Amino acid sequence: MASRWKEWVTGWAFVFPAVALFAVMGVYTIGSGLALSFASWNGFTPNWIWVGLENYADLLWADPALAPGVRRAAWNTLQVCVAVPLLTVLISLPLAVTLNSVRRLRGLLRSVYFLPYVTTGIATYYAWRYLLEPEGSINLMLRSAGLGSLAQPQGWLANPSTALWTLILILVWSAVPTATLLYLTGLQAIDPSMVEAARIDGAAPRQVLRRIIVPLLTPMTAGIVLLGVRDSLHGFQIFLIMTNGGPGGHTNVLALETYELAFFKGLAPTLGLSSALGWLLFVGAVLLTLANARLLRRVR
Amino acid sequence: MASMKARILSLAAVATLVAAGCSSGGGQTSEPAASGQSLTMWTFKQSHATALQKAAEQFTAQTGIGVKVEAVTPDDVFKSKIQSAAQTGDLPDVLEAHAAGEDLELGASGLLADISGDVNDAWKGRFLPSTRNAGVLDQGRIDRAAADSPFKQAKAGSMYAVPFTAGAFGIVYANKEKLQAAGLSPDTPPASWEEFVAALKTSTEKDPQAGGLSLGLKVSQVGFNWIYQPLAHAYLGKEKFQGLFGKDTAAGFGSPDGVKTLDLYAQLTPYWMPGATTLGIDEADIAFAQGKSAYNVGGTFTLAFLAQNGMSPDKVLTFPIPPSETGAHKDIVMAPLALTSLGVTSTSKNRAAALKWIDYVTSPAGAGIVAKESLDLPATDLGAEAATLMGPELAALQKYFTGDPASTYDAGDTTFFPGGYDQVKPGDAFVRLSPLKELDPAQAGKELDAIFGAMWKSAE
Numbered sequence: 001m002a003s004r005w006k007e008w009v010t011g012w013a014f015v016f017p018a019v020a021l022f023a024v025m026g027v028y029t030i031g032s033g034l035a036l037s038f039a040s041w042n043g044f045t046p047n048w049i050w051v052g053l054e055n056y057a058d059l060l061w062a063d064p065a066l067a068p069g070v071r072r073a074a075w076n077t078l079q080v081c082v083a084v085p086l087l088t089v090l091i092s093l094p095l096a097v098t099l100n101s102v103r104r105l106r107g108l109l110r111s112v113y114f115l116p117y118v119t120t121g122i123a124t125y126y127a128w129r130y131l132l133e134p135e136g137s138i139n140l141m142l143r144s145a146g147l148g149s150l151a152q153p154q155g156w157l158a159n160p161s162t163a164l165w166t167l168i169l170i171l172v173w174s175a176v177p178t179a180t181l182l183y184l185t186g187l188q189a190i191d192p193s194m195v196e197a198a199r200i201d202g203a204a205p206r207q208v209l210r211r212i213i214v215p216l217l218t219p220m221t222a223g224i225v226l227l228g229v230r231d232s233l234h235g236f237q238i239f240l241i242m243t244n245g246g247p248g249g250h251t252n253v254l255a256l257e258t259y260e261l262a263f264f265k266g267l268a269p270t271l272g273l274s275s276a277l278g279w280l281l282f283v284g285a286v287l288l289t290l291a292n293a294r295l296l297r298r299v300r
Numbered sequence: 301m302a303s304m305k306a307r308i309l310s311l312a313a314v315a316t317l318v319a320a321g322c323s324s325g326g327g328q329t330s331e332p333a334a335s336g337q338s339l340t341m342w343t344f345k346q347s348h349a350t351a352l353q354k355a356a357e358q359f360t361a362q363t364g365i366g367v368k369v370e371a372v373t374p375d376d377v378f379k380s381k382i383q384s385a386a387q388t389g390d391l392p393d394v395l396e397a398h399a400a401g402e403d404l405e406l407g408a409s410g411l412l413a414d415i416s417g418d419v420n421d422a423w424k425g426r427f428l429p430s431t432r433n434a435g436v437l438d439q440g441r442i443d444r445a446a447a448d449s450p451f452k453q454a455k456a457g458s459m460y461a462v463p464f465t466a467g468a469f470g471i472v473y474a475n476k477e478k479l480q481a482a483g484l485s486p487d488t489p490p491a492s493w494e495e496f497v498a499a500l501k502t503s504t505e506k507d508p509q510a511g512g513l514s515l516g517l518k519v520s521q522v523g524f525n526w527i528y529q530p531l532a533h534a535y536l537g538k539e540k541f542q543g544l545f546g547k548d549t550a551a552g553f554g555s556p557d558g559v560k561t562l563d564l565y566a567q568l569t570p571y572w573m574p575g576a577t578t579l580g581i582d583e584a585d586i587a588f589a590q591g592k593s594a595y596n597v598g599g600t601f602t603l604a605f606l607a608q609n610g611m612s613p614d615k616v617l618t619f620p621i622p623p624s625e626t627g628a629h630k631d632i633v634m635a636p637l638a639l640t641s642l643g644v645t646s647t648s649k650n651r652a653a654a655l656k657w658i659d660y661v662t663s664p665a666g667a668g669i670v671a672k673e674s675l676d677l678p679a680t681d682l683g684a685e686a687a688t689l690m691g692p693e694l695a696a697l698q699k700y701f702t703g704d705p706a707s708t709y710d711a712g713d714t715t716f717f718p719g720g721y722d723q724v725k726p727g728d729a730f731v732r733l734s735p736l737k738e739l740d741p742a743q744a745g746k747e748l749d750a751i752f753g754a755m756w757k758s759a760e
Contacts, residue, residue, distance in 0.1 A: 040448040043383040044409030049448050064754035065722065134574035135509070155575035160736060244518045247577035248731040248738065260724075263376040267405035268720065269448050 037276035042269040049269070055276035069249070070257060070277070077233065077253045080168055081288065085228030087172045088179045089221055095176065096183030097209060110184070117177035125241045128170050132156040157243050160250040167238055167251055175231065179224045186220040187213070222296045226289055233285050254281055337653045338366040340392035344378040345640070346371045347604060348396060348465075351673030352661065358669060359660045365653045386411055393648040394657060399463055399638035400434040400712055407460025408437060408450040412643035416459035418655050426662060427463050427638075428701070430710065431679045434638035435461035446720045446759060461641035462662055463679035467600035468634035468700065469711055470530040472496070474617040478594040482506040489619030492630075493531060493564060496622045500571040503594040512573040514593035516581035517735075521727030525711070526597050527568070527621055528730060530634070532561040533709040535627030542716040547756050554745035562741035562748075564624055565734060572735040585609065597621070600697045601639065604675030613693035620700045623707075633703035637712035638679050718752060719759035725751045 037055055039048035054062070059070050099110055116124065131137045132155055139151040152159050156166045190213065198208050214221075236255035239245060245252035245260075254277060261274035343349055349371035356367035370392070372378040385391045391411065397403040406412045416436070424432045436459045437451065445451035476486035482503040490496040503511040516522055533541040536557055543551035544558050552558055573593040576584065581598070582605065588596035589611040596602070607613055620632045642661070644654040660666040667680035668689040675694055687695040714721070726748055733744040 042405065042409060042450060043379075044386055044406060044411055045450045045453075046410060051448070063758050065720070065725070065751075065758035068754075069725065129578070133578070153574060154735075155578055158575045158577045160738065243578065244580070246518055246520055246728070246731065248520065248736055249728040263379060264724075265722070267379070267402055267409070268446075269450070 033275050034279065036272050037279050039272045040269045041271045042267045043271050044267065045269075048272070051272065055272045056280070059273060059277055059280065066273070069252070070254070072249065073245075073252045073254045073257045076164060076251060077255070079164065080171065080253060081229055081232040083165075083168045084171045084175060084232045085225040087168070088175045088228050089224055091172065092176045092179035092224070093183055093214070093217070093221075096180045096187060097213065099180065100184060100187045113180055114177045116174050117181075121174065121237060122241065124174070125170070125238055129157070129242055132166060134158075158247055160247055163243055163247060164251045167242060170242075171232070171235070171238060175228055178227070182220050182224055183217060186217045190216050218296055222292065225292055225296075229288050229292065230285060233281050233288075254284075336364055337650055338368065339394060339650055339653055339657055341367060341369045341394040341396070341657075342372050342378070342381070342392045343369060343396035343640075344371070344373055344375055344398075345396070345674075346373055347608070347674045347676065348640075348670070351670040351676075352396075354673050355661050355666045355669040356657075359657060359666065362660075363656065365656065367657055382406070382411070389647060391645040391647050393645060393650050393654040395643050395645060396464060396640050397461065397643065399431075399461065399641035403435055403461035403641045403643055404437050404441070405450065407435075407458060407643065408454035410646055412460040413646040413648070413651065414455070414458040414460060415462070415644060415655065416457060419459055419462055423462070423659065423662075426664070426681060427679045428466055428636050428681050430635045430712065431463040431466045431638035434463045434679075434712070435459050435641050435643065440715060444715070444717075444719050449719075461643035462658060463638035463640075464642045464662060464667075465601070465638070465640045465676045466636040466679040467639050467677050467697075468620075468636050469526045469599040470597065470621045470632075470634060470709070471599055471602065471697065471700070472619050472621060473588065473596045473598060473602060473606065474619075475588070475591065475594050476615055476617055478503060478507065478511060478591070479617065482511065482594070486617060489617060490622050493567075493622050493624040493627075497567045497571070500568070500595060504571050507594070509574065510592050511594045512571045513568060513576075513595045513597065514573045514579065514584040514588045515576060515597045516579045516584035517572075517577040517731055518580045518583075519727075520577075520731045521723040522581060522597075523565075523734070524727045524730040525723065526599070528561070528565045529711065530621045530632055530709045531564060531624070534621075534623035534629045534632045534707065535561050535564065537628035538706070540628075545716050545718070545752055547753070549749045549753065552745070552752065553748035554742070558748075559741045559745045562733060562744050565730070566741055566744075569734040569737060576735060577731060599639075600636075600677050600694075603694055603697065607675055613691065616693075618693075618697060629704075629707040631703065631707050632700075633705075633708040634700045635708050635710035635712065636677070636679075636698075636701045637710065641679075718755040721755060725755075 036048070038050060038052055040051050040055075041048045058066050061067050095113065099106065099113065102109060133139075134153060134155040136155065138156060142148060142151040152162060157163050194212060195208055198212055203211065234255050236253065236259050239251055239253055239256045240259065243251045245256050258274050258277045258281065261270045261277060341352065343352065349369050352367075352369040356369060360366050372381050382391070382395070395406065395412065397406055403412065407414065437454055437456060439456040442451045442454065442456055472489075474489075479486045479499075483506075484499050484502055490499050500513060505511070515526070529541075532544065536544070540551065540557055544553050544561075546552065549555070553562065573587065579587060585596060585598060585602055585605050586609050587593055589606050589609040598605075603613055603616075603618070606616065620634050623629055623632050642658045644651055644658065648654050661670060662678075662680050664680060664682055664685065667678035668682060668685060670676070671678045671682070671690045671694075675690070677690070677694065677697065682689055686698060729739070729744055729747045729751060732738040732747075733741065739747060
């Protein structure tokens with residue numbers, strides 16, 4: 001009996017720090033955030049004012065000063081959510097296959113392609129801003145190559161028709177290294193005899209890729225798409241630093257709107273609205289994840 | 301024995317916790333100001349921290365009360381630090397906050413103490429007249445606030461802060477060397493909006509890449525707040541200008557008068573420096589200091605920032621946004637508004653010493669030290685000492701503060717805005733009008749009326 005008690009205490013002593021940490025940093029924060037989404041609070045007053053579902057209604061349709069902006073941000077977010085994972089997969093899969101088949105300088109090439117991942121995001125966003133300026137390197141290269149008509153005199157981030165897609169491409173640039181690494185891991189797990197057998201049966205490299213490699217990498221693709229969707233829904237730093245949602249609100253996304261509602265509305269009691277928008281994003285992420293999982297299951 | 305020891309240790313721990321709980325925050329008790337006390341202060345302006353610390357040295361020499369000033373930047377970090385400190389009872393004794401808004405919110409939320417009983421008329425009399433009541437919550441403000449605003453729970457007449465720095469927006473800075481190079485007078489400001497636009501045209505033609513106008517339009521509302529509003533105020537006069545923001549769209553931005561003012565603003569379109577919409581306020585000022593534009597719009601506070609970034613104040617010509625020749629007023633006077641203010645936190649146990657510090661730093665002697673160090677205009681009227689203490693260029697900016705009351709544009713007057721006014725939305729519409737040209741003035745007028753209509757509806 002005593003030894004069982006001792007065992008129980010020892011077990012809990014090991015588990016308790018993790019449980020306590022999760023209870024405080026996880027359960028409490030999530031619970032408090034959810035409760036806040038039903039309240040009005042500016043972060044300073046001692047009490048919250050309970051408003052029920054009003055914050056959700058205001059964001060979705062009820063507040064004429066708020067809802068149209070949220071809808072525009074939702075449309076921008078949707079474009080990012082679709083384009084970033086799709087382009088990431090379309091670039092990183094062929095890149096991984098190529099890197100996997102390269103015999104010489106493989107290590108060096110992998111390091112080069114992985115560089116964007118190890119560089120700090122905030123620093124690279126500032127570097128990209130310089131490259132995209134009216135007199136930045138991108139315009140300079142285009143002009144030097146005789147493609148001056150493609151250069152953007154106001155810079156790539158100041159033109160409403162190029163700003164959002166420029167940010168999407170930068171997001172893809174920063175997502176490709178991880179995706180490539182995941183695909184490389186997946187490729188190395190494929191039994192070489194399967195590829196060999198297909199080749200002996202006369203399958204062309206294109207058919208091997210399409211009929212064998214891509215289906216076997218479906219779990220990796222699912223993971224990469226999920227990571228892309230998650231980053232697209234929650235990431236706001238790039239939008240905050242590079243455009244602040246501009247020009248004229250053309251690159252505002254829901255995550256940035258959430259941040260602005262929390263920290264840039266003076267001291268107005270908008271923390272509840274911010275929290276409610278965060279929870280709407282969470283619901284959106286869950287729905288997209290389920291849709292993605294179902295789609296991939298059908299493909300498999 | 302072991303259990304006895306554990307019991308004693310537990311009791312000691314509980315006693316320590318109780319003592320800690322009693323001593324941290326929440327207390328309203330205040331010691332009288334006395335030598336040897338030490339105050340803590342937070343400011344959101346890096347340039348003020350050094351200047352305040354310098355003033356604090358003099359204050360400590362005189363009173364024996366120590367002051368430790370800490371800068372917490374940028375604004376969102378300052379705000380979240382106050383939020384968390386308020387929850388944990390770790391607020392400093394004194395806060396420097398944005399005046400006539402943030403300070404009142406902090407006070408109404410219970411973080412700043414009501415000091416109306418401590419600030420007498422003689423103290424208030426030190427300040428520039430238009431800034432004196434910036435820290436006072438009046439009944440009108442409470443009435444206009446949204447139903448869930450903390451103002452609704454506050455008492456009218458409460459004073460949560462005293463003004464500290466003052467200034468005005470809508471000040472144009474012109475690079476004298478670039479003006480000279482373009483054949484423009486480096487010493488004579490344009491007399492009208494039309495002359496200003498013509499000068500912009502000349503300087504941009506001379507130097508298409510670096511002869512234009514810089515402004516941090518990444519913060520979309522600055523064009524609306526700093527250029528359009530003084531311009532429209534001078535063109536329409538106070539009553540019609542305030543009518544633009546009202547519920548009656550017949551007098552709104554889409555009205556013939558409103559569209560005319562938008563048309564004046566849109567005349568800037570060809571002259572913005574390339575990429576102006578991607579620059580923050582500081583970045584635009586830096587671009588001007590680096591010679592990437594000939595003109596820059598800011599506030600009186602911009603001069604200090606330009607100097608910090610290597611542009612000597614004697615190399616710039618300053619003037620307020622010029623009025624249109626065809627408008628109601630032929631000159632613009634900028635009423636100085638309190639930009640930052642100082643308040644005592646409600647949890648401070650050194651209230652008397654904190655008030656003594658604020659008293660000192662808003663006295664001509666203390667404010668003079670801060671102004672000289674930070675190159676920022678104080679809310680304290682320095683009178684004849686101004687030029688000596690602040691330098692001739694900074695003191696010269698004060699000349700735009702006085703003139704015909706009818707022509708005076710007061711950016712601090714927000715009585716005609718809808719409750720819960722959000723300046724980003726009209727700001728975005730202004731960026732779409734100019735420089736993006738996605739809207740013409742008539743379309744922009746309609747969109748702005750819709751934006752303000754929605755805000756009025758939302759406030760109801």
